[in-house]
Amino acid sequence: MTSLYAHFPWCVKKCPYCDFNSHPLGGSLDNDRYIDALILDLNDQRAKHNVARFNTVFFGGGTPSLFDPADFERLLIAISCEGEVTMEANPGTTEHADFAAYARAGINRLSLGVQSFDAGMLQRLGRIHSARETEHAFAAARRGGFDNINLDIMYGLPEQSVDQALEDLRHAIALAPEHLSWYQLTIEPKTAFHSAPPPLPDETLIADMEEHGWMLLREAGYRRYEVSAWSQTGHECQHNLNYWRFGDYLGIGAGAHGKVGRQRTDKAKAPSRYLSAPLETNMRTLRDGDLRFEYLLNALRLVEGTSWNTFSERTGIPPLADEPIWKRGCELGLLRTDRVATTQMGYRHLDSVLTMFLGDG
Numbered sequence: 001m002t003s004l005y006a007h008f009p010w011c012v013k014k015c016p017y018c019d020f021n022s023h024p025l026g027g028s029l030d031n032d033r034y035i036d037a038l039i040l041d042l043n044d045q046r047a048k049h050n051v052a053r054f055n056t057v058f059f060g061g062g063t064p065s066l067f068d069p070a071d072f073e074r075l076l077i078a079i080s081c082e083g084e085v086t087m088e089a090n091p092g093t094t095e096h097a098d099f100a101a102y103a104r105a106g107i108n109r110l111s112l113g114v115q116s117f118d119a120g121m122l123q124r125l126g127r128i129h130s131a132r133e134t135e136h137a138f139a140a141a142r143r144g145g146f147d148n149i150n151l152d153i154m155y156g157l158p159e160q161s162v163d164q165a166l167e168d169l170r171h172a173i174a175l176a177p178e179h180l181s182w183y184q185l186t187i188e189p190k191t192a193f194h195s196a197p198p199p200l201p202d203e204t205l206i207a208d209m210e211e212h213g214w215m216l217l218r219e220a221g222y223r224r225y226e227v228s229a230w231s232q233t234g235h236e237c238q239h240n241l242n243y244w245r246f247g248d249y250l251g252i253g254a255g256a257h258g259k260v261g262r263q264r265t266d267k268a269k270a271p272s273r274y275l276s277a278p279l280e281t282n283m284r285t286l287r288d289g290d291l292r293f294e295y296l297l298n299a300l301r302l303v304e305g306t307s308w309n310t311f312s313e314r315t316g317i318p319p320l321a322d323e324p325i326w327k328r329g330c331e332l333g334l335l336r337t338d339r340v341a342t343t344q345m346g347y348r349h350l351d352s353v354l355t356m357f358l359g360d361g
C-alpha cells in the first residue's frame, strides 16, 4: 500500500504557534506554476519508486484551500486514486469556496482547521476566521456533498480554563463531524509563541481537560484510535493510519517528506527553491537502529499498535518480543508481548515508554 502526500506551503498569515512549512502569501498565487511543479515531481518520483497507484492521498499545508477546485482536478487526473483523498482547509479561506466542485474534482474527505470556537482565543492564536465562519464552512461542505469531515481542535491554549476547553469540544461535537483531531498545544522552537511564550494551563489543568474531554468524546460515540485522533466507526483516517503502520508514501511539494522501505526523501523547503528545481530530491537510507525506533515512534501512537508480522514485514527486522528491553517493558506492565503495542498503563505514559528505546539498537 502506497500513499501520496502533497504539500501546499502558503497561508494567508502565519499563526504564532505553527512550525509547519508554511509561508505567508505576500502577493498573488501562481496556481498553475505550482501544480505544474507538483505533477513533474509526482511523475519523477513515481517512476523512480515504481508506484502504479496510490491507496490514499492527502493535500496538506500550509493551506491547500487557497487553491481552486480546477487545480485539484488537474492534479488528481495525474495522480489517479480510488481511495481516500483528503484536503486541509482553513475556514478563513472558504468564504466563497465551491465545495461541490472540490468534491467533483475527486476530494472525498475534508479536514477543517478550527482550533477553537472562542472569539478571544481565536484572536490570540492569530486565526483569520470566526466561529461563525467555521460553522458556515462546515455547513457549506455538507451541502457540497462531503460526508467525511475532520475538525482540528487544540486544547491547553493560553490561559484556557477546563470549562473553555470542554466548551470547544462540545461545540465541535454538536456539528457531528465523522472525525475529530484533539491536539494539545505545544510550543515549538522558532515560532512566535516560542520567542514570547504565552501563559499556559499547568499539568493538573491539562490532565483535567483530558480526563473530561475523553469522556465527552466517548459519550458522543467517538473512538480514540491514536493519541490525538478520534472517529466515528469506520471513519478512521486511512492516510494517517498508513503513516502510523509504517506503510510507504511519496511526498511531493515544498518540504514534503516521503518513505519507501528504508529510504527517506525530502524536498526543498522554500517554495521559491522548490519551484525552480521540483525534481531535486534528497535521499537517505535508515540503518536498523533508526528504523526500529521510527517504527515504534509511529506504531505505539496507535491504541491497538500493530502485529509483529507487520513490524517484520515493514522493517525487515525480526520481532523484538524476546529482547531484554521489550521484556523489561512487559514486566513493568507497559508493553504487550503479543503485539507491538502498549498496555493501557503504557499508553498513559507513552513518552516514557518511547524514551526507553531512544539510543537503544
Ligand SMILES: C[S@@+](CC[C@H](N)C(=O)[O-])C[C@H]1O[C@@H](n2cnc3c(N)ncnc32)[C@H](O)[C@@H]1O
Binding pocket: 017, 018, 019, 020, 060, 061, 062, 063, 088, 089, 090, 091, 112, 113, 114, 115, 152, 153, 154, 183, 184, 185, 186, 187, 188
Ligand atoms: C498543518 S495544520 C493544517 C490546517 C490549516 N493550515 C489550518 O491551520 O487551518 C494541521 C493542524 O495541526 C495543529 N497544530 C499546528 N500547530 C500546532 C501546535 N503547535 N500544537 C498543537 N497542534 C498544532 C492544528 O490543529 C492544525 O489545524
Ligand code: SF4
Binding pocket: 010, 011, 013, 014, 015, 018, 019, 020, 022, 061, 062, 063, 090, 113
Ligand atoms: S493556517 Fe495552519 S499551516 Fe498556516 S500557519 Fe496557521 S496553523 Fe500553520
